[in-house]
Amino acid sequence: MSADLAKVLPMNARSKPKIVAKGIQKSFGNVLAMEDVTLSIQEREFVAIIGPSGCGKSTFLYLIAGFEKPSGGELTINGNAITGPGPDRGVVFQEFVLFPWLTVLRNITLGLDIQGVKREEAEARALKWIRLTGLSGFENAYPSTLSGGMKQRVAIARALTYDPEVLLLDEPFGALDVQTKNYMIRDLQDLWQEANRTIVMITHSVSEAVHMADRVVVLSSRPSRVIADVRIDVPHPRDRRNPTMHRYEDEITAILSAEVDKAMSLERQIR
Amino acid sequence: MTASRTAGVPRQKGGPSASPSQIVAFVTFMLPIGALLLFWEGVVRFGLADATILPAPSMIVVRAWELLNPAKAERSLLLVHIGVSLWRALAAFVLACLVAIPLGFVLGLSTGTYRALSPLLSLLLPLPAVAWTPIFLVAFGQGDLTIIGVCFLGAFFPVLYSTIQGVRGIGVHAIWVVQSMGAGPLDLFRRVLLPGALPALISGLKLGMAHSWRTLVAAEMLAALSYGLGYMIFAARSYMDVSTMFVGIVCLAVIGLLIEHVIFGTLEKMTVARWHSSGKVRGTR
Ligand SMILES: Nc1ncnc2c1ncn2[C@@H]1O[C@H](COP(=O)(O)OP(=O)(O)OP(=O)(O)O)[C@@H](O)[C@H]1O
Ligand SMILES: [Mg+2]
Numbered sequence: 001m002s003a004d005l006a007k008v009l010p011m012n013a014r015s016k017p018k019i020v021a022k023g024i025q026k027s028f029g030n031v032l033a034m035e036d037v038t039l040s041i042q043e044r045e046f047v048a049i050i051g052p053s054g055c056g057k058s059t060f061l062y063l064i065a066g067f068e069k070p071s072g073g074e075l076t077i078n079g080n081a082i083t084g085p086g087p088d089r090g091v092v093f094q095e096f097v098l099f100p101w102l103t104v105l106r107n108i109t110l111g112l113d114i115q116g117v118k119r120e121e122a123e124a125r126a127l128k129w130i131r132l133t134g135l136s137g138f139e140n141a142y143p144s145t146l147s148g149g150m151k152q153r154v155a156i157a158r159a160l161t162y163d164p165e166v167l168l169l170d171e172p173f174g175a176l177d178v179q180t181k182n183y184m185i186r187d188l189q190d191l192w193q194e195a196n197r198t199i200v201m202i203t204h205s206v207s208e209a210v211h212m213a214d215r216v217v218v219l220s221s222r223p224s225r226v227i228a229d230v231r232i233d234v235p236h237p238r239d240r241r242n243p244t245m246h247r248y249e250d251e252i253t254a255i256l257s258a259e260v261d262k263a264m265s266l267e268r269q270i271r
Numbered sequence: 272m273t274a275s276r277t278a279g280v281p282r283q284k285g286g287p288s289a290s291p292s293q294i295v296a297f298v299t300f301m302l303p304i305g306a307l308l309l310f311w312e313g314v315v316r317f318g319l320a321d322a323t324i325l326p327a328p329s330m331i332v333v334r335a336w337e338l339l340n341p342a343k344a345e346r347s348l349l350l351v352h353i354g355v356s357l358w359r360a361l362a363a364f365v366l367a368c369l370v371a372i373p374l375g376f377v378l379g380l381s382t383g384t385y386r387a388l389s390p391l392l393s394l395l396l397p398l399p400a401v402a403w404t405p406i407f408l409v410a411f412g413q414g415d416l417t418i419i420g421v422c423f424l425g426a427f428f429p430v431l432y433s434t435i436q437g438v439r440g441i442g443v444h445a446i447w448v449v450q451s452m453g454a455g456p457l458d459l460f461r462r463v464l465l466p467g468a469l470p471a472l473i474s475g476l477k478l479g480m481a482h483s484w485r486t487l488v489a490a491e492m493l494a495a496l497s498y499g500l501g502y503m504i505f506a507a508r509s510y511m512d513v514s515t516m517f518v519g520i521v522c523l524a525v526i527g528l529l530i531e532h533v534i535f536g537t538l539e540k541m542t543v544a545r546w547h548s549s550g551k552v553r554g555t556r
Contacts (some may be wrong), residue, residue: 004365066449087453100546101466111452114462144547199343 018043018077018166018198019064023070026059033059033225037073044196049210050252051127051219052260057202057217058094060224061168064200065091077166087115087262089163092172094202098143105139106156111162122161129157132187148175154183160191168203173208185212189236206256210248211238218255221263228255307485326514331521334514353522355498359415363422364483368451368476371427375434375472376464385435396432400425401489408494417494418487425486426479433475437468471545477535484527 019041026034035057041047062068063075066085075082077089090111098107105126106113112122131135133153143151152175159167172188173181189212192199201244203209209216210232218228232248239245289297297453308328314320322330338349376387379463400421441464449463491501504519 030429062447065447065451067443067450085447085450087450087451091447091448091451095444097442097448099448099463099466101469101542110449110462113459114449114452116455131456142546142548 003136005267015042017041018045020079021060021064021073022075023073024060024063024070024075026056026063027071032094032223034070036225037219039217039226039229041200042197043198044190045215046199046201047215048213048216049200049219050204050209050216050256051224051265052221052256053204054221055219057219058170059202060219061091061202062171062228064166065089065168087162088106088164089166089168090159090162091168092155092159092170094174096151096175097214098151098154098158099248100143102140103140104135104146107143107154108158108161110158115162125163126161127158129160131202133157133184148182149177152176153180153184156188163195164197166200168196169199169203171202172203173203186237188212193236206249206252207240210245210252211240216248216252217254218259221260227259228252265268309539317378321509324513326517330514331517333365335518335521338515338518349503349518349522352498352503352519353526356491356500359418359491359499360422360480360483360487362486363419364426364480367423367426367479367483368421368430371431371479372434372472375431376438376460376468378431379435379438379468380464382512385439392432392435396428400486404490404493413494414498418490418499421490421494422483422486425482429478429482430472430475433471433478434468437471437475440466440471441467466542473535473539476538477531480530480535481527482524484530488523 010259017040019039021037021039024034025032026038030088037060047059049060059068062080063070064077066082066089099110102110108130109119109122110124112125113119117125122153125170129234130139133156137152138146138150141156146154152172156169156172157171170250173184176184185208188199191197201209201213206216213232216228216230216232217226218230220223220227230248230252232245234244234248312327312329315322315325315330326334335349338347340347340349344522362394378388403424404417404421409419411417411420431532445463445467446459449459486502488501491499492505495502495505500522501521502514507513507515508521
């Protein structure tokens with residue numbers, strides 16, 4: 001269904017592959033988490049990854065970030081094999097991972113502090129994201145005094161402030177209410193369109209994925225493979241009431257539910 | 272955010288003038304102690320206890336005053352005893368920290384080494400350091416070397432163990448965060464490992480100093496040639512001078528309390544306690 005639309009809107013026709021995964025395998029001990037993930041992410045593309053819980057989405061993100069090594073397959077960024085973490089790839093973790101000994105402001109400027117950016121400049125750059133994430137007034141608070149949603153916003157602001165080429169987001173809106181989430185989604189999209197970053201975002205929400213991403217990649221249950229790769233050919237800014245988007249949502253939801261049903265029935269047979 | 276900056280007027284506790292709540296806290300702390308002293312005084316005064324074994328608090332105060340010799344402070348015997356004891360306990364503690372903290376970081380970071388040494392540690396950690404005193408006496412004879420050596424062992428294991436636990440308690444994700452920002456080993460240590468291990472490390476320091484102080488008394492009784500509170504208490508037995516023994520015991524208790532609350536309490540307030548308070552009443556650094 002998306003083939004004809006792709007001709008109308010060749011969104012990333014001129015861009016080149018940024019991250020390429022070929023037959024990625026990952027096992028932890030004797031647990032095989034990823035079986036064969038093959039995926040190419042273009043420069044300046046916004047890719048959403050969706051899949052059943054425990055299928056290896058976070059693991060895939062950690063492989064791209066260079067925190068973990070694949071057990072098999074090839075993983076490259078800009079054509080070079082990924083050997084370790086680097087400041088070109090910023091990560092927002094599913095569990096936030098803030099530093100309790102740093103104030104909100106210092107948590108957010110951390111990336112720039114490490115890179116030796118002058119304190120005034122770092123703070124000026126942080127303030128923009130503090131404002132956009134609605135954290136103004138909490139600059140000097142310590143993370144232990146923040147709510148879960150606020151912690152998540154700090155984590156997002158921290159990754160955005162040091163401006164990496166690739167943003168790796170692991171369920172970045174999980175702890176936010178719908179209203180705050182919508183604001184953050186809009187800001188993230190503005191950023192992505194202005195600065196042309198490559199974004200890989202894991203999410204559990206099909207509508208979030210369809211609303212934000214160029215492409216939605218669906219992973220199978222563990223051990224994971226790519227079972228669908230859907231290009232969302234709707235120009236930005238997107239309107240939630242657009243019927244085309246609803247069709248995409250329905251399509252992806254159907255694929256995902258079938259996968260979850262299959263996994264659950266298998267799981268229960270074993271028991 | 273202006274609110275957070277302007278609200279940063281000094282509203283700190285523990286300034287030169289004590290707040291009413293602090294006075295209340297002090298009184299509630301002192302009340303049971305005062306009651307015990309009164310009761311004790313009464314028991315001795317009414318002849319319910321033998322004053323040659325249990326002297327009344329007033330008698331202990333008088334003896335302390337004599338030992339303190341305030342008229343000639345430069346020749347105050349009690350102050351010399353206290354000074355020597357403090358010096359030994361602190362020297363042992365500092366030396367123990369200098370070895371145990373770096374070693375703790377190494378062991379905490381390398382799982383292999385930790386696994387290899389962990390049985391050894393669990394054997395040595397619960398061992399009372401005083402038990403080594405006779406061996407040190409044989410090796411080094413009486414004197415500071417033996418006393419400081421034994422106290423060193425008393426302080427060493429709690430500090431080492433806490434440092435290891437502190438480092439191992441830091442989640443790998445925290446390390447990943449700074450690595451993905453381009454942090455090298457030095458940044459990693461300074462920005463994550465050290466502050467991350469600090470809460471456990473501070474309780475280890477507290478415990479280490481307390482152990483050093485406890486071990487000291489026994490070691491001084493066995494190995495001191497002159498001076499030191501442990502020596503003072505032990506030497507007083509030859510003259511059946513129970514009051515002096517009690518003066519020593521009171522000094523040990525009070526100094527131990529002061530070290531824990533003043534030194535480590537302040538350290539805690541400056542770090543760990545601050546991280547869990549609302550930063551909104553504080554201005555930027
Ligand atoms: N460090 C690890 N050691 C052992 N097993 C692991 C490790 N990390 C992940 N796994 C396993 O790999 C599988 C995938 O985990 P992962 O965290 O990537 O799932 P996920 O897709 O992110 O799930 P969720 O949507 O619930 O966050 C799980 O079965 C998990 O138990
Ligand atoms: Mg996950």
